[in-house]
Amino acid sequence: FLDKYCSASGQRINHDKSSIFFSKGCLGQVREAVKNSLQVHNETLSERYLGMPTNVGQSKNGTFKYLRDRVWEKIK
Incomplete structure (x- = not known):
């Protein structure tokens, strides 16, 4: 699938910059199989991506507070 996307778009995947995130319940064997299939071996979750939190979780009020x-300060 990714190869087809690259061919169609002209973009390339930088595997050194790529990372993947799995949920807590994902089995280790599944994680390894997916990472090997995608050739992405960096398993991390950065705190923010494009200025937005990456892991929202249950408390959306706390995450987006x-x-x-910031908006309230600008309105004042």
């Missing part, structure tokens, strides 16, 4: 605070 900083946005509400």
Whole structure:
């Protein structure tokens, strides 16, 4: 699938910059199989991506509170 995307778009995947994130319940064997299939071996989750939190979780109010605070400050 990724090879088809690259061919169609003219873009290339930089495997050194790529990372993957799995949920807590994902089995180790599945993780390894997916990482090997995608050739992505960096398993991390950065705190933010494009300025937005990557791991929202259950508490969306707490996660996005900083946005509400920033907007409120500009409104004042």
